Amino acid sequence: MVQVRAGQTEAADGPVEAGRQIRLNAFEMNAVGHIAHGLWRHPRDRATSYTDIGWWQDLARILERGLFDGLFLADVSGIYDVYKGGPETAIAHAMQVPVNDPAMLVPAMAAVTRHLGFGITANLSQEPPYLFARRMSTLDHLTRGRIAWNIVTGFLDSAARGAGQGAQMDHDARYDRADEYMDLVYKLWEASWDDDAVVSDRAAGIYARPDRVRAIHHHGRFFDLDAIHLSEPSPQRTPVLFQAGASARGLAFAATHAECIFIPTTGRGSAAALTARIRAGVAAAGRRPRDVKILASLMTVIGRTAVEAREKFEDYGRYAAAEAGLAQLAAATGIDFARFAPDEPIVVAGEAGNGIRSLVAQLGAGDDGPPTVNRLLAGMTLGGRFKPVVGTSEQVADEIAAWIAEADIDGFNLIRTVTPDCFTDVADLLVPVLQERGLYKHGYGDGTLRDRLFGQGPRPAPGHPAAALRQPETPSSPAAEDRP
Amino acid sequence: MVQVRAGQTEAADGPVEAGRQIRLNAFEMNAVGHIAHGLWRHPRDRATSYTDIGWWQDLARILERGLFDGLFLADVSGIYDVYKGGPETAIAHAMQVPVNDPAMLVPAMAAVTRHLGFGITANLSQEPPYLFARRMSTLDHLTRGRIAWNIVTGFLDSAARGAGQGAQMDHDARYDRADEYMDLVYKLWEASWDDDAVVSDRAAGIYARPDRVRAIHHHGRFFDLDAIHLSEPSPQRTPVLFQAGASARGLAFAATHAECIFIPTTGRGSAAALTARIRAGVAAAGRRPRDVKILASLMTVIGRTAVEAREKFEDYGRYAAAEAGLAQLAAATGIDFARFAPDEPIVVAGEAGNGIRSLVAQLGAGDDGPPTVNRLLAGMTLGGRFKPVVGTSEQVADEIAAWIAEADIDGFNLIRTVTPDCFTDVADLLVPVLQERGLYKHGYGDGTLRDRLFGQGPRPAPGHPAAALRQPETPSSPAAEDRP
Numbered sequence A, B: 001m002v003q004v005r006a007g008q009t010e011a012a013d014g015p016v017e018a019g020r021q022i023r024l025n026a027f028e029m030n031a032v033g034h035i036a037h038g039l040w041r042h043p044r045d046r047a048t049s050y051t052d053i054g055w056w057q058d059l060a061r062i063l064e065r066g067l068f069d070g071l072f073l074a075d076v077s078g079i080y081d082v083y084k085g086g087p088e089t090a091i092a093h094a095m096q097v098p099v100n101d102p103a104m105l106v107p108a109m110a111a112v113t114r115h116l117g118f119g120i121t122a123n124l125s126q127e128p129p130y131l132f133a134r135r136m137s138t139l140d141h142l143t144r145g146r147i148a149w150n151i152v153t154g155f156l157d158s159a160a161r162g163a164g165q166g167a168q169m170d171h172d173a174r175y176d177r178a179d180e181y182m183d184l185v186y187k188l189w190e191a192s193w194d195d196d197a198v199v200s201d202r203a204a205g206i207y208a209r210p211d212r213v214r215a216i217h218h219h220g221r222f223f224d225l226d227a228i229h230l231s232e233p234s235p236q237r238t239p240v241l242f243q244a245g246a247s248a249r250g251l252a253f254a255a256t257h258a259e260c261i262f263i264p265t266t267g268r269g270s271a272a273a274l275t276a277r278i279r280a281g282v283a284a285a286g287r288r289p290r291d292v293k294i295l296a297s298l299m300t301v302i303g304r305t306a307v308e309a310r311e312k313f314e315d316y317g318r319y320a321a322a323e324a325g326l327a328q329l330a331a332a333t334g335i336d337f338a339r340f341a342p343d344e345p346i347v348v349a350g351e352a353g354n355g356i357r358s359l360v361a362q363l364g365a366g367d368d369g370p371p372t373v374n375r376l377l378a379g380m381t382l383g384g385r386f387k388p389v390v391g392t393s394e395q396v397a398d399e400i401a402a403w404i405a406e407a408d409i410d411g412f413n414l415i416r417t418v419t420p421d422c423f424t425d426v427a428d429l430l431v432p433v434l435q436e437r438g439l440y441k442h443g444y445g446d447g448t449l450r451d452r453l454f455g456q457g458p459r460p461a462p463g464h465p466a467a468a469l470r471q472p473e474t475p476s477s478p479a480a481e482d483r484p
Helices: A053-065 A088-093 A102-110 A129-142 A157-162 A171-191 A248-257 A268-284 A306-317 A322-333 A350-363 A373-379 A393-407 A421-436 A449-454 B053-065 B088-093 B102-110 B129-142 B157-162 B171-191 B248-257 B268-284 B306-317 B322-333 B350-363 B373-379 B393-407 B421-436 B449-454
Strands: A023-029 A070-074 A117-123 A147-152 A198-201 A206-208 A216-219 A224-227 A240-243 A260-263 A293-298 A300-303 A389-392 A411-415 B023-029 B070-074 B117-123 B147-152 B198-201 B206-208 B216-219 B224-227 B240-243 B260-263 B293-298 B300-303 B389-392 B411-415
Touching (some): A023 A293, A053 A421, A088 A322, A088 B206, A102 A117, A102 A129, A102 B102, A117 A240, A117 A449, A129 A147, A129 A171, A129 A224, A129 B102, A171 A216, A171 A248, A206 B088, A248 A268, A268 A293, A268 A393, A293 A393, A300 A421, A306 A389, A322 A373, A389 A393, A393 A421, B023 B053, B023 B293, B053 B070, B053 B421, B070 B102, B070 B147, B102 B117, B117 B240, B117 B449, B129 B224, B171 B216, B240 B449, B248 B268, B268 B293, B268 B393, B293 B393, B306 B389, B322 B373, B411 B421
Parallel strands (some): A023 A070, A070 A117, A117 A147, A147 A240, A240 A260, A260 A293, A293 A411, A300 A389, B023 B411, B293 B411
Antiparallel strands (some): A216 A224, B198 B206
């Protein structure tokens, strides 16, 4: 058991003793198109195999070979229908539609791996908490403690209509409901079964001790429940919690609940400011700032030489669908860019106007004039608004090291381009360089995903709201020594 | 493509040409205890491995070796808390609690099998239809068309409390809601994407044709939805539908929707009457009577000799927990038997009284007097109210043949006793005998689970309400030839 002092960087995994260990997730989706739109058309791309179990098992083996911490699966339960006022562009380009349930991939991948974590996205505005809590417990059992939940509270109006809700709830009310939802599922995960409830005593004929199992009684503004949790305690109980809130209220939610926080990749300077704000928010929520891992999204195109990397990037670019990237941007901003002529300045009032101006600046296309559709399209590198880092492993490692040093982040979600090559390149080319530099583990540590990420045992750290719901320990509790 | 004439028995699978082919499901649960309570304590029993992926993969391989049609996974989202007025007995004996999510087992088992079907239970009173429809489509994709859904509309008050519903909806209203739920998910599965919507045209950059994908607009008494289905068409689209309704309203629901109907195993004579009633109901619902497979539950204890079978039965019996069986009966009847002294006549007024009298008669313990707790306990063979057929393969085959002949059923759900021995015995001892008698396939047929069960293509047969929701065919539709 590694004892962690406040303010010290942990190294739960492997022999990395000094410096910060970089965390890598593969960022994927149970869909043909995720972020780099159009690349499914590349001859080497296997994204259209997304309905094939064997494909996902192959991918999981590649990631485990590369000692990735996890596979992070995005999800969306609506369709991008802002651009041109309809879903046609999304359907034609397979822009996150069709999109299948991410949770169903986990058991098949867990069967062929031992250490890889699995982060699945689920929208708590749409999942009834009682059965959802059981589903996550089931996955935590089947993976032996390798499950994480990326908490989403809602995004698309089309998703709300699918759920029969007419339109999205007011943004802040949605987070109030989300807070109550979390409180409820924490109770189910942490407080319904004691650690020593299951005795599995064949001689006595007792599987679980009734006096160590209790119903949760929750009567709140949004939820009423009187029930025991249906699952016995799983290795982590509460899954590792991911979040990517960008609004003030979203960041407050993340500071309270999240253990891994995803930040938008703008520049290293703005990321540093955001990271500092997040760590301060985490501290204000009564948690240790380093009990949260902060990850940025990163797209890489890696070659054995700089020339090879550049050629690969250009090759990928021939398949990219810039218009699809624009359509996704339209959904994200709520602006139907098709209403503007190609070179007409895009002028939008209010909040959305600020958003579009900063996005255009980020895309690097508005430096010499107002944003226009043509400038946005030109900024859609590889079919989306992420700028890939293109180069050799050494060059990419330099960029990563600079991010870590300047922005105080802990790692990256690596965005799929042409799959699985984009992940194979990281596993086989980049990881050895990061290892040489002492920035990356040489093997997986023991225990659950949470053990490996934080080195503080399988359950949420002190100060986390889930930790406060634990039952008082009994002397026989086998997990007692895992707690500070 | 097998052409089926009305009234003719199909033989979609294998070389069985004459007579009726017997269908076998393994009846299981993602839990330590299912029906034969207490047997988890047997030294050879592996039920406590239910959180282990490898265990389920082992089981799936055994079942596929035995050419089982499917693994049918029960579920319950509440706890049995009638007996002694609390859940203590259920918790101590692992009576269907803890119980994990059955759906999560399917991808791992599908990865190591090619033909075995997977029937999962889901309660439509608790699953929001939009995401549930996607989950089933995802599983149908990942299994290549081997998924079935056992439709449950609700059962335990404790489950309703878990769902935050206070108490169960009125029984008939529950079925009205269930009918509307089915209508909605049929629309999502059958009518949102045309067969030729997905073209995956890399050269043209078109994954799906927007003009062949449409939003479902459903505005009913219980549900409102305006959305496309999130999944592209899966092999079966609508999963094979299982149901086990016992009430008049439940049977009407099953006659409309179900493709496999489970009947309670009372006697062959009463089963024959029920089977005739079901087939008449199916016809009245505008469907062909043989478009429904009727399966009875069956518990077997098989030995190489009659003596070995008897010894095995007695050995199993030493681990059986009769009180747990009584507690499950209490939940099923709503009667807390603990309120009666061991030999006190159990007198209950009204509907429940009729139920208990017929149950006691079925248990064979009330022939010579009124039902008492002691008589019920004596009737709890192997920890539940199912009477096993104990004998050699020949003897069990005789019993099965008699059921088929007299009760006009199509097959059986084989109840778990000591696992996996109970299924290994069927695969290795019973199946060869059934094959010799021409009652069982010698290999799996091609196609989806529905193809194999009915020999009429991958989608619901004409007359089924899901079939009515199909879009008009286009000449290029690859599935058109599968339709009569």
